[in-house]
Amino acid sequence: MEFSEHYGLARWSMLGDFDQTVRSMTHETWQWMRFLVLLATLPASVWAQTTGLTARLQTADTEIVVEAGESTPRFLSLDAPGQPKWENSASEALPEFVEITGKKMPVHWQLDRNASRSDGKSASFVYESSIPHLRLTWLWRVPAAYGPIEHQIRIENLESQELWIPMQDSFAFNWQIDPQSRLNHLYIEKGANTPSPAGTHHVPLMEGYRWTGTSSTYGDLRDDEPREIIPWSLVQRQYPEESGWYAGIEFSGRTRISLEREKDSLHGSLGLNPDPGPFRTRLAHGESFETPVVFLGGFRDGPDGAGNVLRRWVRAVLGNPGTWSNPNYPLTVNNSWGGGMAVNEEVTLRMIREAADLGLEMFHMDAGWFRGVGDWYPNPKKFPHGLARIADDAHKHGLEFGLWVDWTQAGLSTESGALNARDPTVRDWTVTDLPEDWQPEPFKGQTIDLGVPEAKRWAQKEVERIVTDYRLDMLEHDGYLVAHGCDRADHPHAAPDPLNKCVYKSWGAYWVDSSNSTDVSYHAVRAYYDIYSKLRRDHPGLLFEICNDGGRMVDFGSAAHGDYFSITDTYDPLSNRRAFYDTSHVLPSAMLETYVEKWPTPSIENFRYMLRSGMMGWLTIMIDTSAWTPEQHAEAKREIDLYKKDLRLLIRDASLYHVSARPDGVHWDGIQYWDPERQRGVVYAFRGTIERENSHHFVLKGLQASRRYLVKFYDRSSADRKVTARELMGKGLKVTLPVQNSSELIFIEAEAK
Numbered sequence: 001m002e003f004s005e006h007y008g009l010a011r012w013s014m015l016g017d018f019d020q021t022v023r024s025m026t027h028e029t030w031q032w033m034r035f036l037v038l039l040a041t042l043p044a045s046v047w048a049q050t051t052g053l054t055a056r057l058q059t060a061d062t063e064i065v066v067e068a069g070e071s072t073p074r075f076l077s078l079d080a081p082g083q084p085k086w087e088n089s090a091s092e093a094l095p096e097f098v099e100i101t102g103k104k105m106p107v108h109w110q111l112d113r114n115a116s117r118s119d120g121k122s123a124s125f126v127y128e129s130s131i132p133h134l135r136l137t138w139l140w141r142v143p144a145a146y147g148p149i150e151h152q153i154r155i156e157n158l159e160s161q162e163l164w165i166p167m168q169d170s171f172a173f174n175w176q177i178d179p180q181s182r183l184n185h186l187y188i189e190k191g192a193n194t195p196s197p198a199g200t201h202h203v204p205l206m207e208g209y210r211w212t213g214t215s216s217t218y219g220d221l222r223d224d225e226p227r228e229i230i231p232w233s234l235v236q237r238q239y240p241e242e243s244g245w246y247a248g249i250e251f252s253g254r255t256r257i258s259l260e261r262e263k264d265s266l267h268g269s270l271g272l273n274p275d276p277g278p279f280r281t282r283l284a285h286g287e288s289f290e291t292p293v294v295f296l297g298g299f300r301d302g303p304d305g306a307g308n309v310l311r312r313w314v315r316a317v318l319g320n321p322g323t324w325s326n327p328n329y330p331l332t333v334n335n336s337w338g339g340g341m342a343v344n345e346e347v348t349l350r351m352i353r354e355a356a357d358l359g360l361e362m363f364h365m366d367a368g369w370f371r372g373v374g375d376w377y378p379n380p381k382k383f384p385h386g387l388a389r390i391a392d393d394a395h396k397h398g399l400e401f402g403l404w405v406d407w408t409q410a411g412l413s414t415e416s417g418a419l420n421a422r423d424p425t426v427r428d429w430t431v432t433d434l435p436e437d438w439q440p441e442p443f444k445g446q447t448i449d450l451g452v453p454e455a456k457r458w459a460q461k462e463v464e465r466i467v468t469d470y471r472l473d474m475l476e477h478d479g480y481l482v483a484h485g486c487d488r489a490d491h492p493h494a495a496p497d498p499l500n501k502c503v504y505k506s507w508g509a510y511w512v513d514s515s516n517s518t519d520v521s522y523h524a525v526r527a528y529y530d531i532y533s534k535l536r537r538d539h540p541g542l543l544f545e546i547c548n549d550g551g552r553m554v555d556f557g558s559a560a561h562g563d564y565f566s567i568t569d570t571y572d573p574l575s576n577r578r579a580f581y582d583t584s585h586v587l588p589s590a591m592l593e594t595y596v597e598k599w600p601t602p603s604i605e606n607f608r609y610m611l612r613s614g615m616m617g618w619l620t621i622m623i624d625t626s627a628w629t630p631e632q633h634a635e636a637k638r639e640i641d642l643y644k645k646d647l648r649l650l651i652r653d654a655s656l657y658h659v660s661a662r663p664d665g666v667h668w669d670g671i672q673y674w675d676p677e678r679q680r681g682v683v684y685a686f687r688g689t690i691e692r693e694n695s696h697h698f699v700l701k702g703l704q705a706s707r708r709y710l711v712k713f714y715d716r717s718s719a720d721r722k723v724t725a726r727e728l729m730g731k732g733l734k735v736t737l738p739v740q741n742s743s744e745l746i747f748i749e750a751e752a753k
């Protein structure tokens, strides 16, 4: 049983040898007993159809039952153990036809019982079609003892010739619901360019509700486009215990999640975005199409209950173990963009000294170091001794060295080694023919289509060269990494519809919208994953920062291939806190980078507020620190030290609670980290510009009700005191801050028993 490595994923093969597993028909008796009890609880309509292979998969938080019917598989139910079930009334819709030499051929799927497997950790149901000859594998697997369960569909072309398959969702459902039930929907926007005023959407899911959330790598590009979501969605019952389910997509291409409520039905789909359609994708002889992996989880205790499991799961299942085993992850960083494009050797060496003096752990060279877009060699006027010299100097000062590269962008440089969009070979890798007068911008060019094998090979070699020659510890990618549609008919993806396409210019580059946009992204994203998987194998300690003009690529596929995200491209304290508030619902805090930029700080309280607004996850300072006063310098040093000594461990390992409404810059807002094992945590408290409201109560979560806690105010804004859990979780933790745009860190620790 092999699933391709396109998802990074030696993970799929970690499942072990499917051939060693047993079919569920031969499961141990006790499992059958549990299953029979379960069947007895199913409605009659489901019971009647439960005749094929059936499997039940379970984690501490999620239970599912799936069945292999003769001609189609079926997802029967989902629940969080002990909570009411979500029962599905729809069979999986498998492709009904394929196209061969321009003709539609109907497909009749037949279960292959001998090839189908299930073992409690996974269920893999195999269907075959003889004419045309195809094999489809419908796979569910349990990657961890807790959290959600993963699903993927794989379709293999066993014909001797090329064929085309139509849109296949990753997962579609039709839950039977009580028309009277009260449900809520939660979805989260990407921080993209700038977090919007909403960001975290808690919406009543009423009769007639119709919603579609989309994700790609280039959302928020035009004003007329809807905000993109992190491809994830949660549905919650009000009773009992704020339980429900959530689902997410582990893919960075064009995807969507839809949800509709109508009478006794709550239905929807997850997977590739079928619009603009019709979607079709080519399969050469022997090739496979794989739907984006999706995960499905049950939860209790509301959105933070779901998030505290999901964040841990993302770290364990999608994260890079090598990264998390570094006790200094997430690192503290100084980024050169504080000086903009005007960076050079002298400035850089000074910044490295200052970063080391502040106690930071990485020097991150941003845009401005190269000869030109697509020409990723150091500018000899700025860096006469090259970049390795800079890397060596950073290392000598005990700092890691990171570099910004926009490596999928072509420019016009004619230097040897440059990616020149006019080069006859390179010309066909761009998504459309560029006009004669086209010029790249200072650090943005024209994206090449990584789905073209030659382009992918060039990119793989180029990033390898950059990492090795410049002695990198971290590689940041930026710009628009994934081609946005493509005008070419000779690429592996589907050709665009000539009658229905739109070619336009934005941010100095050309873009194409057509029926093939989703297929273009499917190929390009898989190539990108391959490139980074190989780079990670060849350079085990190398860190990857995922940046796509800010937070446009925040999704679970990138989380499986990179180490941290730039979560927004706007860096003031409010934008940083908003982007963090939103994104921390679903992704580990350590992976969430906010850049702290220069901001007016007339008082030291404002200065701390600015820093701490970027200190809830991965901290990158993007300020020319030589402009700081001695007082600010000393204060920053103290905060960085505090981050490394006391905050980092909580950011990595603790549970997180959103203990206020989303930040608006006016009212108070806060985040609580809580380590239930060590019974300690911290509250980040922020006061906005509100007048008069000098104090605020934060109602805390997760404490042990019978215990007393020692509460310590780091800035001494209040006297330390002992408080009962009852008070902290009832009336709340009182914080008093007289200054607008100020902050406090309140450390909380259980009194010894």
Ligand SMILES: [Zn+2]
Residues within 6 Å of the ligand: 431, 449, 451, 483, 485, 486, 487, 488, 491, 493, 520
């Ligand atoms: Zn293309």
